[in-house]
Amino acid sequence: MAPQHQTSQKTYHTEATGTAALTALNHKNECDLKLFGSCFCPFVQRVWIALELKGIPYQYIEIDPYKKPQSLLEVNPRGLVPALRHGDWGCYESTVLMEYLEDLNAGTPLMPKDDAKLRAQSRLWADHINRHIVPNFYRVLQEQDQQQQISKAQELREGFTKLIDAAHPQGPFFLGPRISFVDIQVAPWILRLRRVLKPYRGWPDPEEGSRWATWVNAIESNEHVRTTTSTDELYLDSYERYAQNRPNTSQVANAINSGRGLP
Ligand SMILES: N[C@@H](CCC(=O)N[C@@H](CS)C(=O)NCC(=O)O)C(=O)O
Known part of the structure; x- marks a missing residue:
């Protein structure tokens, strides 16, 4: 039987809002270095924060990644954002792109220069974020069974706890007073804890005075994080399809549902 009343479903936004909209507007002009983003x-926000922090000139091109325009496929045959075009060369994968920007040796470095050990440590914890934090975020959000949501939330919490234990004791950031590679790798998901996992799954706010609260506040108030962040509503709307685990949501959602690694 057809439902008598179908409540309208929210879907993903195709234009930035708030401060991110202003940043996109300020970077709409033709430039050799192009970020294809949504x-x-x-994953896009990682690269966007890195570009803003470094202050490298770039052009921001908003893409609907589910429609996959030819301009995106030319740079990334997998059809995922973020993708970068630099002159007649292109590349993709957010972590690889952050390393590429770092290797340009322009603007503020993302990792301490001339400290191979701290650079290795940064890459190690970036790997932890990609393996244990990012997939668990989607597992919690897509899970429809309440009991399972609790156990998956526990795994996500453990992922964050390991990261916090590895961080500088006072911080406020991972390596100390300045934002760096690991913070930028995890920042977009930290922002989405309050904006997405809290309303959809009851994710708790950080305990006041904790090392975690200090880190979250530092991320939230960092100017480069802020300039790439849209209004809360954009995230709430864009993630409803994940929270309801709707079919055909995305490649990420499909990978989680079938137990495969993320694309
Ligand atoms: N491993 C990729 C993941 C990128 C990704 O999954 N991007 C999503 C948007 S958040 C996408 O382009 N989805 C298109 C699709 O599902 O077809 C990275 O780190 O860049």
């Missing part, structure tokens, strides 16, 4: 995408 306003709601946390």
